[in-house]
Amino acid sequence: MNAIEIEGLSKRFGAVRAVEAVSLAVEPGEIFGLMGHNGAGKTTLLRMLLGLTPPTEGRARVLGHDVAAEVLAVRRLCGYLPADYALPPDMTARQFLAYVAAMFSLPRAEAEARAELWLRRFGLLDVADRRLRGFSTGMAQKVGVAQALINAPRVLLLDEPTSGLDPLGRHELLELLRELARERGVTIVFSSHILSDVETLCRRVGAMHHARLIACGEIAALKQEHGVATMDDLYLALVRREAA
Amino acid sequence: MIRFMWLDYRAALRERKVWFAVAIFAYATLSLPMLLAHPPPHVRDAMDTWFGARDPFTLFMFMWTDLAMNKLIAMLAVILAGGVLLRERDTGVLPLLAAKPISLPQYFAVRTLSTCGVMATVYLAAQLAGVAYFSATVDGFRPGPFLAAASLHVWAAIFATALAATLLVVVGRRGPGLLVGLLALFALVGLAFIGFYNPAWAALSMINPISLGVQSLGHLGDLGPAVLVPPALALAALTALTIAVGAWSVRKMEA
Numbered sequence: 415m416n417a418i419e420i421e422g423l424s425k426r427f428g429a430v431r432a433v434e435a436v437s438l439a440v441e442p443g444e445i446f447g448l449m450g451h452n453g454a455g456k457t458t459l460l461r462m463l464l465g466l467t468p469p470t471e472g473r474a475r476v477l478g479h480d481v482a483a484e485v486l487a488v489r490r491l492c493g494y495l496p497a498d499y500a501l502p503p504d505m506t507a508r509q510f511l512a513y514v515a516a517m518f519s520l521p522r523a524e525a526e527a528r529a530e531l532w533l534r535r536f537g538l539l540d541v542a543d544r545r546l547r548g549f550s551t552g553m554a555q556k557v558g559v560a561q562a563l564i565n566a567p568r569v570l571l572l573d574e575p576t577s578g579l580d581p582l583g584r585h586e587l588l589e590l591l592r593e594l595a596r597e598r599g600v601t602i603v604f605s606s607h608i609l610s611d612v613e614t615l616c617r618r619v620g621a622m623h624h625a626r627l628i629a630c631g632e633i634a635a636l637k638q639e640h641g642v643a644t645m646d647d648l649y650l651a652l653v654r655r656e657a658a
Numbered sequence: 659m660i661r662f663m664w665l666d667y668r669a670a671l672r673e674r675k676v677w678f679a680v681a682i683f684a685y686a687t688l689s690l691p692m693l694l695a696h697p698p699p700h701v702r703d704a705m706d707t708w709f710g711a712r713d714p715f716t717l718f719m720f721m722w723t724d725l726a727m728n729k730l731i732a733m734l735a736v737i738l739a740g741g742v743l744l745r746e747r748d749t750g751v752l753p754l755l756a757a758k759p760i761s762l763p764q765y766f767a768v769r770t771l772s773t774c775g776v777m778a779t780v781y782l783a784a785q786l787a788g789v790a791y792f793s794a795t796v797d798g799f800r801p802g803p804f805l806a807a808a809s810l811h812v813w814a815a816i817f818a819t820a821l822a823a824t825l826l827v828v829v830g831r832r833g834p835g836l837l838v839g840l841l842a843l844f845a846l847v848g849l850a851f852i853g854f855y856n857p858a859w860a861a862l863s864m865i866n867p868i869s870l871g872v873q874s875l876g877h878l879g880d881l882g883p884a885v886l887v888p889p890a891l892a893l894a895a896l897t898a899l900t901i902a903v904g905a906w907s908v909r910k911m912e913a
Contacts, residue, residue: 464757466913486759494757500750504673513669516662517758561754 415478417442417569417601418463422472425458432458434625435472440603445595447616447633448605449649454622456605457497460571463603464494476569490518493567495558497574497605503547507538507557510546511564518565525564532560535590551578559587563594570594570602576611588615609645621652628656659768662760667772673741676776679734683784686726691795693725694718708854709876714798716878719807722788723872727811728850731781732843735818736836738777742769742823743908744832756913763905770823770901777819781812806881807874813893814871818843820897821867824904827911843868867896 418440425433433455440446448456461467463474465485473480479487502510508529515525533542536556541549546557555578562570570591576584588611594600606612612619613633620630629636629652637643640651670676697717705716743766746752756762785808792799822839829835846868853863854876863869870889877885 466753466756486761489757490759492757494754496753496757498750499754501754502669502746502751505669509665509669513662513665514755514758516665517755517760519659519662522661558754 415442416440417444418446418474418476418603420459420463420472420474423459423462423469423474424471425455425462425467426470431625433462433469436622436627437472438620438627438630440601442601443595443599444618445591445602445604445616447612447619448603448622449607449609449612449619449645450622451607455625456622457573459622460494460496460573460603460605463571464489464492490565491568493562493565493570495562495570495572495575497577499558501546501549501554501557503545505546506543507533507546507549507560508542510557511560514561515564520565528564528566529560532563536560536586552580552583555579556583566598568600570600571605572602573605574607575604576606576608584611591615609649613645621649623653623656626656628652659764663768663771666768667775670738670769670772670776671779675737675741676780679738679777679780680783682730682734683780684787686730687784687788687791690718690722690726691792693721694796697721708851709878714796715800715803716875718792718796718799719804719875719878722804723807723811723875724851727781727815728847728868728872731777731815731818732840732847734780735777735815735822735843736839739770739773739819739823739826739839740832740836742766742773743827743911744830744835747911747913748832752913762908762911762913766823766827766908767901767905770820770904773823774816774819774897777815778812781815782808785812803874803878803881806886807878810874810886810890810893811871813890813897814868817867817871817893817897817900818846820900820904824900824907827904828907830911867893 416439420436420438423433423436436459450456458467462469463476463481465481465488468482473482475481476488477491481488505513511529511532512525515528533539538553538556541553546554549557559575562572576587579587591602591604592615595602604612604615616633618632621628637648640648642648642651702717705720709716743752746755755765785805789801789804793801822843825839825842826832826835829838846866849866850868850872853860853869870893873889874881874885
């Protein structure tokens with residue numbers, strides 16, 4: 415069984431097509447890249463997988479759960495980092511992670527242990543008891559990733575997770591994601607317009623352009639098919655083919 | 659869910675606006691004895707007509723409940739509940755939290771109950787501080803009836819908070835929502851004593867939840883469960899109903 419199955423998923427906001435008849439599948443333990451320009455439909459697609467935006471047409475299943483009918487079951491199994499978000503300014507990082515853990519009904523001791531683990535892993539222990547209002551963009555992004563991991567998710571949906579991170583933080587995050595997929599079998603959808611990150615992390619990729627999935631497959635195979643050497647060239651080739 | 663509610667209550671208690679609420683309750687408590695020193699004669703006369711008593715304690719309770727607490731709960735309910743859901747949506751916190759396994763109606767209910775808890779905490783703390791302060795500064799002060807009346811009126815404060823939160827999400831925009839909440843609550847507060855002013859309207863005034871919260875003022879000599887429990891239960895039920903309406907109205911909101 416695939417971890418994620420999407421069949422003909424569409425979303426329209428009035429006359430605007432945000433996602434148009436997207437179908438794809440992601441295998442368990444896979445890191446699947448979703449690339450595309452800003453406004454291509456990546457964020458809407460991820461939001462539909464979590465039931466945050468109801469689809470206009472089509473259906474999707476995450477770990478066998480229908481995203482429309484079993485939305486809370488899907489969310490219980492998923493970790494999600496949106497592209498645009500803010501952290502509650504009056505909470506500390508530790509309090510916020512405990513708060514998110516409580517939303518998953520994690521027992522207090524387990525929640526505290528997991529919060530400690532991720533705060534340590536992201537180098538945030540020294541600032542764990544400081545209010546989030548004073549956090550830098552990079553620190554806030556690390557807290558954002560930590561909250562997505564607090565429930566030990568089986569599926570991670572990450573929307574531009576490396577934005578705001580310095581090169582070292584970015585490298586550490588990509589390493590962590592590889593480790594999660596390899597050692598814990600976590601399925602990851604990694605949405606980004608930073609194509610080097612997608613290439614570093616993913617074996618398969620989906621390219622979105624103007625609400626449509628214009629290509630989906632192994633990066634190496636796609637490069638060979640289009641006779642290009644780099645991700646940038648691959649993306650441009652896909653977009654130009656679409657335009658033609 | 660209980661732990662989440664507890665953490666949310668603690669988080670709500672740490673918000674900056676709670677300090678404003680504490681300050682304004684402290685101001686009301688400290689300034690009341692000064693107001694009480696020279697009450698207008700027509701207010702003294704009214705006590706006899708409205709409550710059948712002319713003693714200083716009845717006058718004190720009317721001024722404390724009507725001039726101070728009623729106005730404060732109307733204003734602070736709007737301030738405390740002004741962030742529920744809409745501020746989180748507007749500031750970008752909601753997209754993060756809405757992806758968790760709690761539906762928006764559940765989340766609204768938890769946030770509103772926490773805010774009601776904060777209101778109740780600050781309100782009751784002010785009453786306890788008031789007992790200590792008024793015992794030393796107000797002639798004829800009676801702590802027992804004062805606290806008994808507060809145990810009912812706190813439910814009006816809780817209802818006011820739930821109503822402000824619900825009106826906010828029903829309106830759907832923060833500015834207009836806060837304004838509608840303020841107008842609605844001050845209208846209810848303004849009509850709260852109408853059953854005492856005109857006994858012919860006493861029964862009709864019971865549809866006003868704030869009137870239910872001030873019923874103890876007509877029975878300061880014989881306050882007991884028979885006087886306090888029925889309006890408290892009615893206010894608790896109205897609060898639950900109000901939160902349910904708010905939860906229903908956010909079910910299709912997009913985070």
